[in-house]
Amino acid sequence: MSGSSAGPTSGPGGDAASDMTGDAGDSTDDPSGDPDGTSTVRDRLDRVEDPELARSIVELDYVDAIEVDGDRVEVRFTLPTAWCSPAFAWMMATDARDEVEALDWVREARIELCDHMHGEEITTGVNARDTFGETFPDADGGVAAVRAAIADKARVSTQREAVSELLDAGVDPEQVVALERSEVEVAGDEAHVSLDGLAVVVDAEPVADYLDRVETSGHVTEPDDTLFLTPEGDPIPAERLDVVQKRSRLASVNMGGQGAVCDALHRARHGPDGPDGSGASYVDQSGDGPSAYDGDVDEFTSTWTLGSND
Amino acid sequence: MYEMDGEEIFVIDGHVHLWDAREENIIHEGGEQFLQCFYDYHTGFTPEEEQWDIDTYRHYGADKMTEDLFGNAAADMAIFQPTYLDDFYDEGFNTTEQNAELAEEYPERFVLNGSFDPRDGEEGLRYLEHLKAEYDIPGVKLYTAEWRGESKGWRLDSDEAFEFLEKCADLGIENINAHKGPTIRPLNRDAFDVKDIDDAASSFPELNFIVNHVGLPRLDDFCWIAAQEPNVYGGLAVASAMSTNRPRKFGEIMGELLYWLGEDRVLFGSDYALWNPDWLVEQVLNAELTDEQRDEYGVELDVDTMKKVMGENAAELYDIDIEEKKRQFRDDEVTERFDLESHYGGDAGAAAD
Numbered sequence: 260m261s262g263s264s265a266g267p268t269s270g271p272g273g274d275a276a277s278d279m280t281g282d283a284g285d286s287t288d289d290p291s292g293d294p295d296g297t298s299t300v301r302d303r304l305d306r307v308e309d310p311e312l313a314r315s316i317v318e319l320d321y322v323d324a325i326e327v328d329g330d331r332v333e334v335r336f337t338l339p340t341a342w343c344s345p346a347f348a349w350m351m352a353t354d355a356r357d358e359v360e361a362l363d364w365v366r367e368a369r370i371e372l373c374d375h376m377h378g379e380e381i382t383t384g385v386n387a388r389d390t391f392g393e394t395f396p397d398a399d400g401g402v403a404a405v406r407a408a409i410a411d412k413a414r415v416s417t418q419r420e421a422v423s424e425l426l427d428a429g430v431d432p433e434q435v436v437a438l439e440r441s442e443v444e445v446a447g448d449e450a451h452v453s454l455d456g457l458a459v460v461v462d463a464e465p466v467a468d469y470l471d472r473v474e475t476s477g478h479v480t481e482p483d484d485t486l487f488l489t490p491e492g493d494p495i496p497a498e499r500l501d502v503v504q505k506r507s508r509l510a511s512v513n514m515g516g517q518g519a520v521c522d523a524l525h526r527a528r529h530g531p532d533g534p535d536g537s538g539a540s541y542v543d544q545s546g547d548g549p550s551a552y553d554g555d556v557d558e559f560t561s562t563w564t565l566g567s568n569d
Numbered sequence: 570m571y572e573m574d575g576e577e578i579f580v581i582d583g584h585v586h587l588w589d590a591r592e593e594n595i596i597h598e599g600g601e602q603f604l605q606c607f608y609d610y611h612t613g614f615t616p617e618e619e620q621w622d623i624d625t626y627r628h629y630g631a632d633k634m635t636e637d638l639f640g641n642a643a644a645d646m647a648i649f650q651p652t653y654l655d656d657f658y659d660e661g662f663n664t665t666e667q668n669a670e671l672a673e674e675y676p677e678r679f680v681l682n683g684s685f686d687p688r689d690g691e692e693g694l695r696y697l698e699h700l701k702a703e704y705d706i707p708g709v710k711l712y713t714a715e716w717r718g719e720s721k722g723w724r725l726d727s728d729e730a731f732e733f734l735e736k737c738a739d740l741g742i743e744n745i746n747a748h749k750g751p752t753i754r755p756l757n758r759d760a761f762d763v764k765d766i767d768d769a770a771s772s773f774p775e776l777n778f779i780v781n782h783v784g785l786p787r788l789d790d791f792c793w794i795a796a797q798e799p800n801v802y803g804g805l806a807v808a809s810a811m812s813t814n815r816p817r818k819f820g821e822i823m824g825e826l827l828y829w830l831g832e833d834r835v836l837f838g839s840d841y842a843l844w845n846p847d848w849l850v851e852q853v854l855n856a857e858l859t860d861e862q863r864d865e866y867g868v869e870l871d872v873d874t875m876k877k878v879m880g881e882n883a884a885e886l887y888d889i890d891i892e893e894k895k896r897q898f899r900d901d902e903v904t905e906r907f908d909l910e911s912h913y914g915g916d917a918g919a920a921a922d
Contacts, residue, residue, distance in 0.1 A: 509829070512789075512822065516822055523613030527611075
């Protein structure tokens, strides 16, 4: 069972189409029908998102290789730029590790972040199960705070479509802003909205997407929590619903814009053929010992190999 | 200048650099990484036939820059936005002094901004005074996310920064250009947000705050702040390059900017030499919104909007009299060098004097 690199995508979301819900289906943990297990791993990795873009790292084509050796799995991935935030890179690496290890036949997952200014530290730290703080002792603000900020953006950006779905179905703005969590229920392809005893049925997808995000961000946890909120997290006065919708649109445009930047950088680095194309690897991590992260530098420095040369 | 629907569009490129990333100027590996990252941005958003080789990109020199900007009259004027990066580059990446080499050769064509860093304290204030005295700088370019020593950046709403903004106001340095664009390490909260612009802008209504790269990837926070602060502007560097290969994204971003800020507060910039106005200006002028985007945002990239975005808004901020400039450019050095007399209507103009 020698390692094999990830084959062509068989699932959805293999191209750049703006299918934001590249749901890979509920992949089973059973590797049967997938002799070497790489497809199962790939499906599982589809749950890992680039936090900045709220899109799957599989869909974004960051995964370079998946190697399965019995109950051990190795995943190599590359980000669009060597400068991608270490905090974001860390999140993706740990999420990838945890998702793959959630497969019941996997005993250990090893993750390698390639061509990144902190690739070596992140790879070492993630595989040693260190914390972010242990890996980057001088970083102020932990990963949790960044995750929370990101989750909040995802909440705001998905609200618009859910609200539009309800408005289009004839629900009044006053009713929309008053909705509580318990009054909306997703059942299969439909979402049921209870309004004073009446039920309105709408397409489940935008509603389910939003529920997922608003629960992850921690804004809606109880049955009587108000469902739709301003970006600041407050209930929405009905007459402000329109401007809140526009702010939600703006949040999605921001994410999409950043996605375009990341994608262009990804192609610039690797060409359409991936990291083994003719482009040089700009970050030489092979060398000069571990790099300290001593903060003795400005934003673009990171002392990864400080003074290694002359 | 360009013609669009029979009207002349005077182009002021709001964001240019004359940088030096030759190996002999690089004193830290970060300098090389920085340049390589820029180069990825360059190739990522430049049509293939317009891409430069890496050596040219390291150091193109004043002569090539003049030709790229003005040779085919892509731009009529340009605004220097220095980036110091002293820790990486022996002589700096593009300091005020380096940019001045070209700005002083063609003073009628360039605006030269300076810079400050509040962590320099008293010495920094003296340097700012020096820049004003030496170059009469009308603005500064700031990099709040720059790390130094123990510091991981600074905020525009800090007491120290306010002291420098106060000094700018005293000296008549009105245009505060803040880099709030792609950052590398959003580990600390500051690097993640544009909110410090809010407090600074409301505390110094007499200054203009131009947020470069329109805050990407914080376009949402930026637009929301700008919608409430009338002296906050959006600089299109990076965003304008997205018209290469991503016209739809570019349309969306323009739609948002025009919706939240309006057409008077958005300024074109190429970020030369990241991208070259030689081809970028035309590409942006040809950009169109989709029908859907027109409906969604209720705005147009029509000739009136483009005249403002491409030149008039910058002219307003930097007290540039466009009509006067057009007369001046009938026979200035740049026009003579590139035979642009007919472009600026030299013959017809003589009678008007």
